[in-house]
Amino acid sequence: MPLPFVLLQVRPEADAREGELDSVRNAAGIGDRWTTRSVDREELAPDFADGVAGVVVGGSPYSVTDPEAAKSPGQRLAERQLAALAERALERGIPVLFTCFGIGVLTRVLGGVVDRTHPEPVSAAESRLTDAGRADPVAAVLPDRFTALTGHKESAPEPPPGAVLLATNDVSPVQLYRAGSVLASQFHPEPTTDDFARRARVYQRHGYFPRRSTRPSP
Numbered sequence: 001m002p003l004p005f006v007l008l009q010v011r012p013e014a015d016a017r018e019g020e021l022d023s024v025r026n027a028a029g030i031g032d033r034w035t036t037r038s039v040d041r042e043e044l045a046p047d048f049a050d051g052v053a054g055v056v057v058g059g060s061p062y063s064v065t066d067p068e069a070a071k072s073p074g075q076r077l078a079e080r081q082l083a084a085l086a087e088r089a090l091e092r093g094i095p096v097l098f099t100c101f102g103i104g105v106l107t108r109v110l111g112g113v114v115d116r117t118h119p120e121p122v123s124a125a126e127s128r129l130t131d132a133g134r135a136d137p138v139a140a141v142l143p144d145r146f147t148a149l150t151g152h153k154e155s156a157p158e159p160p161p162g163a164v165l166l167a168t169n170d171v172s173p174v175q176l177y178r179a180g181s182v183l184a185s186q187f188h189p190e191p192t193t194d195d196f197a198r199r200a201r202v203y204q205r206h207g208y209f210p211r212r213s214t215r216p217s218p
Contacts, residue, residue, distance in 0.1 A: 003053040005030070008039045008085075010060035010078045010101055019198055020058050020190070027190040040078035049085060049094050057082060059100035059188055064114050065154045083109050086182065093181040103174075103184040104154060110179060112160025118172040120186075122151035127175045127187065133166035136178060142167070148175070148187035149196045155186055 007024055011017045021036055028034075033053070037044060040060075049055050062075045071079075082098070082105040089096040090109075098106045104114040124147045133139040146167075156174040159165045163184075167176035175186045188196065 002033055003051065004033050004035050005053045006049065006055045007034055007036045008055060008057045008082070009036055010038075010040050010058060010062060010082075012040060012061070012072075012074055019195065023190045023192070023195045024056060024058065026192075039081050040074035043077075044081055046084065046088065049088065049096070050092070052094075054095040054097070055085065055089070057085075057096065057098045057100075057102035058190075060102075062101050063152075063154045064101065064104035064108060065116060079105055082106075086110075089182050090180050096182045097189075098182065098184040099188060099190075100152065100186075103156065103186055106179070106182065106184045107156045107160045107163075110160035110162055112156055112163070113158070114154055114156055116154050117157055118155045120150045120152050120155070120172050124148070124193070125150045125169055125171060125187070127167045127169040129167050130165050132164045132178075133176065136164075136166050138183060139166040139176060139178075148185075148189065149191055149193070150187045152186065 007021060009017050009020060011020060017038070021034070025034060037048070060078070062078065064079065066075070082102055085096065086098070086106045086109040088094065107114050126145055126147050128145045129139060129142060133142070134144070150172070155172045159174055159177050163177040163179045165174065165177050169175055172186055177184055
């Protein structure tokens, strides 16, 4: 029987979690080989990722650059567990894709900087592969120039130590990088445009940004 993939969800709202799982399932095209865990809501065993096909860390309304005093217990739990996953994956060669909030956690684990010097508007942004991206076994399936859905307050202004930049754009220069068996994307690889619009409406209902706002959002 094929090994399962694990989707780690970091979204406190149930309607956002459900929509994300549907997006990931549809984009991956591997049927029901998915199990989900809510990394901001439950304690995971340190070895939970051992023996699985791979792990995908989904998006989140959280930002690692949020003031520590403003972070909820769920956010702190998520940051701690994702950092532990990053360290274990790097040590053991576990395939993990960190997206959105997750790229910030991984970047800090690698000793890099995450800040708010390159905020993104909510948009479909054109990115381009680097030479390393064209040679990467995963990133190489993308065209040289591709459009991905973005919209974040924070990012890494440069790749962290030991990481190889695979894709970049003119707004937020670190869009995709690899560190060993681990990939990290600033952009959301899984949603269609309709999925992204529905996700924005969910977070609008939960008060993350006002109607007609163009500020960055999860």
